[in-house]
Amino acid sequence: MSSAQDLPPSGIPIFTTLAAYREWRHRAFREGKSVGFVATMGALHEGHLSLVKRSLQSNDLTVLSIFVNPAQFAPHEDLATYPRTLPHDLELLNALSLPHPTTEDPARVRKPSAVFAPTVLEMYPSGITQDVAEQKGTFVEVKGYGHQMEGRSRPTFFRGVATVVTKLFNAIQPDHTYFGQKDIQQALLLKRMVKDLLMAYPSPDRLHIVPTMRDPTDGLALSSRNAYLSPSDRRVAPTLYAALNAAKSAWESGASKDESIRTAVDVVEKARQEAKSGYGEVDVQLDYVEMNDSDTFEVLEGGLKSTDVNPAHPVILSGAMWVGRTRLIDNVLLGDVGKVIEL
Ligand SMILES: Nc1ncnc2c1ncn2[C@@H]1O[C@H](COP(=O)(O)OP(=O)(O)OP(=O)(O)O)[C@@H](O)[C@H]1O
Numbered sequence: 001m002s003s004a005q006d007l008p009p010s011g012i013p014i015f016t017t018l019a020a021y022r023e024w025r026h027r028a029f030r031e032g033k034s035v036g037f038v039a040t041m042g043a044l045h046e047g048h049l050s051l052v053k054r055s056l057q058s059n060d061l062t063v064l065s066i067f068v069n070p071a072q073f074a075p076h077e078d079l080a081t082y083p084r085t086l087p088h089d090l091e092l093l094n095a096l097s098l099p100h101p102t103t104e105d106p107a108r109v110r111k112p113s114a115v116f117a118p119t120v121l122e123m124y125p126s127g128i129t130q131d132v133a134e135q136k137g138t139f140v141e142v143k144g145y146g147h148q149m150e151g152r153s154r155p156t157f158f159r160g161v162a163t164v165v166t167k168l169f170n171a172i173q174p175d176h177t178y179f180g181q182k183d184i185q186q187a188l189l190l191k192r193m194v195k196d197l198l199m200a201y202p203s204p205d206r207l208h209i210v211p212t213m214r215d216p217t218d219g220l221a222l223s224s225r226n227a228y229l230s231p232s233d234r235r236v237a238p239t240l241y242a243a244l245n246a247a248k249s250a251w252e253s254g255a256s257k258d259e260s261i262r263t264a265v266d267v268v269e270k271a272r273q274e275a276k277s278g279y280g281e282v283d284v285q286l287d288y289v290e291m292n293d294s295d296t297f298e299v300l301e302g303g304l305k306s307t308d309v310n311p312a313h314p315v316i317l318s319g320a321m322w323v324g325r326t327r328l329i330d331n332v333l334l335g336d337v338g339k340v341i342e343l
Pocket residue numbers: 039040041042046047048050051178179180181182183210211212213214221222223224225226
């Protein structure tokens with residue numbers, strides 16, 4: 001366990017080295033205790049906590065990693081400014097507890113058991129540069145599944161995510177792991193990776209996808225990057241979710257894929273015009289709105305309608321939008337949502 005001077009006080013053990021974590025993990029193996037795992041980049045919010053709560057409900061022990069992974073940021077992206085709030089993250093985790101599922105004794109609760117907060121060198125012993133052409137060492141690519149949706153705008157993102165999550169799974173050795181629907185392509189791609197690489201910790205059926213937590217007042221998906229939003233940005237930010245919902249209603253009322261996407265684009269365009277001239281003069285730019293098969297990630301054909309699609313194979317309706325200098329993503333699922341996420 002780390003006793004590093006620069007770590008904030010915490011009731012939860014914080015491991016900064018693989019060796020220290022492994023000792024703890026071996027004890028859990030010996031004692032036959034199940035370990036649930038939530039991977040994060042910190043700056044925790046209720047969305048993260050909803051994943052931690054799922055883990056607490058189903059596992060003896062719950063580990064959370066906090067690691068801002070350089071490999072998933074392109075050189076022009078926001079690695080340097082990404083919010084880092086470890087003391088506050090630990091406060092949130094220390095305050096979290098759920099009744100123990102197998103007893104009515106109110107004194108027995110489950111709390112997060114450990115935090116893994118490694119250094120960059122610990123995670124990348126061969127070193128890491130954000131420029132893919134210059135990288136050396138071992139990287140993981142999920143071919144055919146990383147170039148659509150988010151991958152179109154962030155071509156090296158999923159390589160960085162698949163690589164770090166493989167490392168985290170090798171380190172943590174989770175029985176169960178929990179990812180958020182907000183990053184739906186990431187979660188589904190990782191499920192495929194776990195299957196393709198014949199991983200045991202976790203096995204593919206033990207990678208759980210948890211619904212997106214939203215601001216109850218306007219539906220904005222909770223996200224660490226929301227911290228970048230100015231008050232005027234924040235007023236426009238729910239537009240993406242509103243646009244996706246407009247497209248969803250159109251689709252469910254019989255519109256084609258192209259018509260549904262057009263509905264979403266119109267919602268963003270209207271908000272863009274208003275935000276440009278309104279108080280605060282916010283610059284809104286749609287990056288993409290798309291509909292993709294949740295299994296293959298292939299783009300749906302433009303003329304398709306909901307009646308042409310098997311509801312047992314949900315469609316991902318997703319998008320990304322810039323609000324000022326903040327890039328927001330969101331998605332809704334069309335069809336039998338329960339086939340993809342655990343409600
Ligand atoms: N609103 C949310 N509801 C449920 N899960 C979420 C939510 N936001 C993030 N997560 C999940 O938490 C995990 C860690 O995500 P991460 O630390 O990148 O936070 P984030 O809020 O997604 O940050 P960012 O702003 O960088 O996208 C991922 O599995 C992610 O999908």
